[in-house]
Amino acid sequence: MIKQDRISLTIDGFKVDVAPGTTVMQAADRVGVHIPRLCYHPKLSILGACRICIVELKKEGRMVASCSYPVEEGMVVVTSSPKLRRYRRDIVELILDNHPKDCQTCVRDGNCELQNAAYSLGVRERLFEGERKSFARDESSPSIQRDPEKCILCGRCVRVCDEVQGVTNLWQQFRGFESVAAPAHNNEIKHSVCIHCGQCVNVCPTASIVEKNTTDELFEALADPEMTVVVQTAPSIRAALGEGFGYSPGTPVTGKMVTALNLMGFDAVFDTNLGADLTIIEESEEFLNRLESGDDLPLITSCSPGWISFMETFYPHLIPYASTCKSPMSMLSSLIKTYYAETREIDPEKIYSVAVMPCTAKKFEAARDEHKTDWGAPYTDNVITTRELIWMCKCMGINFRRLPDSQFDSPLGVSTGGGDIFGTTGGVTEAALRTAYEKITGETLDELDFMAVRGVEGLREATIELAGREINIGVANGLQNAKELFDRLSAGEKQYHLLEIMACPGGCVGGGGQPYPPEDTFSLDPELVKSRAKALYSIDSNKKLRKSHENPAIQELYTYYLGEPNGERSHQLLHTCYKPNKRRGIR
Amino acid sequence: MNRDYSLSSEIVQSLQDFSEKNRPESYLIPALQMVQESYGFLSREHLDEVALLLRVPYAKVTGVASFYHFFNFKPSGENEIVICTGTACHVRGAGAVLDRFLEELQVKLEQPTEDGRFSVTDARCVGACAQAPVVIIGEKVYSKVTPDDVPEILSEYGFEADS
């Protein structure tokens, strides 16, 4: 058989040349024709379940699902005809007939893929009235909320949880009319192996899986005159928030974001970046100690709460290797109810501490017992996602694009470039290396960009020289990649010294709480993640201070409050511990 | 009645053997069949054990098990009432007979009564089409059953309707 390099076919009268193995849908994308799709997702395996992507093959005179049909030489494809539109409309109508009729009051009103499909295919009436599926909502998790009645069985959540995250908490349960994508035994999420990463939220086409919304509580707190309401924003929020207001991905909107938060009525706007700088001080100290003693290597980073749950459930034997550092959010929150409260003479019980995070797992982290004050309140009272912040701005009539820039408040709003890059995969490692290098050598580091650890690939390795020692680093984002890294680790072929694990593909910039992808992009799109990361690297390179230990606010913090890195007080406030999950995972 | 549902050591051994195989997942259905054969049904604990031993994610195990009709998740009652719903029996009104059993016993298909004494299940053609509709309880075969026969059949097994 002769192997062909290119296959040429005609799509809607246009000739196009593509590589063999390309699907008809991909070829059509190439010509600029967007065939409707629901179950298809470019980063997941092909399921071919919804059939809304049907096209006509002119020569054969039949219809095929374009997402799963490979191109053939000389094929003549028609993507739009009265017949196709009618069939696609029928498919969507049938889905809608088994779907709640609450579009106007649904959280995804306006950005639901099912609603968009119905609109663009011209579904203008509902024909059938019959039995609809009936399932209870699952509100058991502090992070993720499931409404199986809105599930259209596209299987994207199932595939992302399995193929990208390697968690496989969701699978299609039962059969026929009762089919539902759910955890084992159709259990509540609370009783499942969910790690709260929220990637299922990102790929769900409808509102069947969304984050647990906590904005009501926040509105109440903001209106309470008794409370000092403070907020912190994670590094990656500034790189993605703009997308919610029509900015193209990768537009940094730090100044406007701070103004918006001021307008919303927060008493102080702090920067999680400072927490990140602090994490670097503590973690690089921890790293250098372990390097010296040779114990518990590799050090594994601990800022991604999705990864922490993954470890506790599937890899409990790695617990001793994880850094005991709290995440930047939790470090900063601890300081807000102690240091900040004391210096400003505010009763810490009257502080309501809010964090805007790119992450659904942060909601879970905030609720953990390890992150509670002596009086039993959580250090972080409320975590909202980037999506929730966008919605709150809209709800309050804030005209984001018109806002002037403002600065973060002191003393917890000062940060270095090292903190900014935390939001992307490889960033924690790079920031740690900048500080570790100077600590260990006592020399000034001039070349700050550790290009070897940058990139958006899911799994990267680098070897870096640190004071004459070779340091082997592994960086993984997306937990399926982390698994592969752990396989290499247990194969024992080389000694790793530092592993950076981020649960979400691309790191926090691709987090489970980030904006639904703007048009022409999709969740998990490497280009989308790259542009958000680029925004962070540009913020970093434009800063005068780029090494965490040069942060003057941090220096002050240690001098007047914390004492030594890894000292007694910092241990009490900035470090934590982990425990294996009782319901252990499989691997 | 003593019902110990923990997996026997032979089953545990076979599951472990499966898990060493190249793609343990492809042994999932045989594994579930094996467990069901020896216990008559699959409990939640059985399913979780199978997942752990076979090293297949929990959700996949219950997903696969609940997809196939031939797996049951409840122990059957002491008296399992099998109603044939094959073509011949169906045409002659097996559906109404089935409904009457469920109604009398106040249960759903394949769910035992609260006292665990009865359960109702359906079957495809049992090979007695001339006698349709057919009901089988234990060794006993009832032929040409009508809904009105149901209370009498049940009373043979000591069942009294509440009302």
Ligand code: FES
């Ligand atoms: S998108 Fe092709 S079948 Fe769903």
Ligand code: FES
């Ligand atoms: S159909 Fe019932 S015995 Fe054949």
